[in-house]
Amino acid sequence: MKQNNFSFLESLNHIDDNFILEASKDQIFSECSSDNPPVTTAFPKFHYRKSKRKLWILAAAAVMVCAGTVIAAKQNGLIQFFDQQFVSQEAQDQISTSIPTIITGPEHIPAAYTEENTMDIWNSYPELPDNSALLTIQEAMFDGNELYIYAAATDNGKNYELNADRLYINDEEYGPVSTATSEEIFEENSDKESDAEFQKTSGDYYFSINLSDLDLSGTFTVTLPLSVYDASGTRYQNQELTFEMNADATDITTLSSEVTFEHDEFNLTIKECRISASTLTLIVEYQRTDSLIESSTNPVMTLLSEDGTELEFYNASSGDNTGEIIHQEYTYTGFTQKPENLIIGTRLVPQGEYINQYPIVYQDELEIK
Amino acid sequence: MNDKHIVDLLFQKNEDGLIKLEQKYKAYCSSIAWNLLGNQEDTEECLNDTWFKTWHLIPPNRPESLQAFVAKITRGTAIDKLKTKYAAKRPDSHLTELEQEVNELSTVWNSVEKEIEQKEITALLNQFLENLSPKDRDMFLRRYWFADTLSEIAVRHQTTIGSVRGNLYRNRNKLREFLRKNEVDV
Numbered sequence: 001m002k003q004n005n006f007s008f009l010e011s012l013n014h015i016d017d018n019f020i021l022e023a024s025k026d027q028i029f030s031e032c033s034s035d036n037p038p039v040t041t042a043f044p045k046f047h048y049r050k051s052k053r054k055l056w057i058l059a060a061a062a063v064m065v066c067a068g069t070v071i072a073a074k075q076n077g078l079i080q081f082f083d084q085q086f087v088s089q090e091a092q093d094q095i096s097t098s099i100p101t102i103i104t105g106p107e108h109i110p111a112a113y114t115e116e117n118t119m120d121i122w123n124s125y126p127e128l129p130d131n132s133a134l135l136t137i138q139e140a141m142f143d144g145n146e147l148y149i150y151a152a153a154t155d156n157g158k159n160y161e162l163n164a165d166r167l168y169i170n171d172e173e174y175g176p177v178s179t180a181t182s183e184e185i186f187e188e189n190s191d192k193e194s195d196a197e198f199q200k201t202s203g204d205y206y207f208s209i210n211l212s213d214l215d216l217s218g219t220f221t222v223t224l225p226l227s228v229y230d231a232s233g234t235r236y237q238n239q240e241l242t243f244e245m246n247a248d249a250t251d252i253t254t255l256s257s258e259v260t261f262e263h264d265e266f267n268l269t270i271k272e273c274r275i276s277a278s279t280l281t282l283i284v285e286y287q288r289t290d291s292l293i294e295s296s297t298n299p300v301m302t303l304l305s306e307d308g309t310e311l312e313f314y315n316a317s318s319g320d321n322t323g324e325i326i327h328q329e330y331t332y333t334g335f336t337q338k339p340e341n342l343i344i345g346t347r348l349v350p351q352g353e354y355i356n357q358y359p360i361v362y363q364d365e366l367e368i369k
Numbered sequence: 370m371n372d373k374h375i376v377d378l379l380f381q382k383n384e385d386g387l388i389k390l391e392q393k394y395k396a397y398c399s400s401i402a403w404n405l406l407g408n409q410e411d412t413e414e415c416l417n418d419t420w421f422k423t424w425h426l427i428p429p430n431r432p433e434s435l436q437a438f439v440a441k442i443t444r445g446t447a448i449d450k451l452k453t454k455y456a457a458k459r460p461d462s463h464l465t466e467l468e469q470e471v472n473e474l475s476t477v478w479n480s481v482e483k484e485i486e487q488k489e490i491t492a493l494l495n496q497f498l499e500n501l502s503p504k505d506r507d508m509f510l511r512r513y514w515f516a517d518t519l520s521e522i523a524v525r526h527q528t529t530i531g532s533v534r535g536n537l538y539r540n541r542n543k544l545r546e547f548l549r550k551n552e553v554d555v
Contacts, residue, residue, distance in 0.1 A: 006452055006471070006475065007475050007478045008471055008475045008478040009471060010445075011491070011494065012513055012514050013441055013445050014487065015491065015494050015495055015514070016495050016498075017432075019495070019498050019506065020434075020436075020440055020510070021434060021436060021437055022503075022507070024397070024436065161543075163536075163539070165504075165532070175528075176528040176532055178529050181535075231546050231550075234500075
């Protein structure tokens with residue numbers, strides 16, 4: 001790093017003390033999780049569930065109905081999004097198009113704003129000057145594990161930066177939602193990262209969330225609350241888009257039975273393995289010896305292809321490391337076709353260390369039915 | 370012991386103040402230094418410099434927040450060490466990803482610094498941070514002030530690394546747009 005590349009970091013050193021103190025707190029102010037305890041393990045918590053909160057009802061709900069367009073040959077969309085990660089034909093076949101969407105909010109207030117002193121902040125956000133739809137839902141796919149949504153900004157929506165960090169399934173809140181623009185997907189998959197940084201967004205948004213712990217069947221309702229910022233950073237009240245999906249076409253394969261890894265320093269059980277058209281979800285529980293606990297070392301799962309190539313788990317949940325048994329969830333997105341067997345390995349990794357520098361200490365092949 | 374008493378002791382040039390300061394803020398300052406420097410030896414050296422500088426800065430200063438005061442000294446000292454260490458070479462792997470983000474921001478910032486004084490830059494930064502939502506501000510500062518990893522921020526906000534990366538990307542662009550709106554030529 002050249003010396004002058006520290007100039008931005010240096011400038012930040014002079015900011016107001018209150019910002020430093022605010023960011024030094026253990027408890028954080030998060031729209032998603034204000035009343036959840038802070039997580040202390042090495043991995044992000046992947047999803048959580050909260051009871052629904054209905055504090056006020058919008059008088060005029062369904063403002064407009066807009067049908068997504070059928071897209072047979074377009075440049076952007078879920079197929080292109082999947083191509084960045086996997087090309088399963090089964091996943092592509094499950095994409096729904098022409099999705100009628102209605103504007104139903106701002107009906108849901110994020111939990112973080114429902115305290116007395118923050119309710120004022122929420123209420124201070126101005127209404128959108130034009131409450132016509134900001135996005136049209138072009139495509140969506142739920143494969144039993146993961147819900148993907150591809151949406152295009154309307155002319156109104158192109159004036160704003162949109163984000164969603166949670167959504168509602170049948171009016172119950174789930175999160176976090178990953179939001180990405182086309183440019184961000186490009187950025188993550190390109191070597192020319194810095195060149196892509198300053199491009200204006202094309203108005204295409206991709207949202208995804210893992211819902212593998214939900215037992216959805218038949219038709220279910222999705223409500224996507226969009227937080228809205230203009231170019232100057234001014235925030236407006238959320239706009240909520242609601243549409244229906246169907247879970248009947250999902251095809252999930254699972255592990256034949258629980259599998260236990262017995263190692264000198266840990267016992268690890270794979271409780272569940274769900275493979276959908278797009279995603280593998282692995283739920284594990286483990287117990288460690290005292291020496292591993294003292295050194296804050298955890299077994300970390302890795303996925304291997306038949307030729308021994310390591311496949312990177314997309315994410316892992318935090319679990320809870322305060323008890324004897326630690327529960328974790330891993331997800332992987334990248335199969336070109338559903339595997340019949342899975343080769344799973346385990347490393348022992350001290351907290352905060354780079355995973356790949358530690359050797360695999362246990363390996364087994366799992367049979368999938 | 371509360372911060373006021375520690376500052377009082379330091380004002381009296383009582384070495385107990387220094388001992389209490391280290392007892393209270395060693396872990397906090399260590400994490401700031403460690404995130405930037407990435408090794409024990411440099412971190413310990415940075416902390417020793419921090420206590421030494423604090424001893425010489427109080428008095429005449431009487432900080433309203435001792436925590437922020439020592440945090441700024443630690444971070445400033447750590448950045449000075451980084452500048453010396455990496456003046457002519459690439460940084461170690463712990464800073465590789467942050468480097469890419471800082472490179473882009475620093476290119477913008479170098480042009481800002483030529484135009485306006487540090488005082489004005491700080492005022493703009495404070496205004497920008499004030500306008501961010503608490504969640505965005507926390508992610509921004511945890512990344513660019515405390516040099517937390519994306520993974521650590523994802524854990525803190527119970528979200529995914531991709532979501533953190535996207536959030537930071539949007540707010541870096543927002544900062545650039547904010548400067549442009551304030552007629553700073555970037």
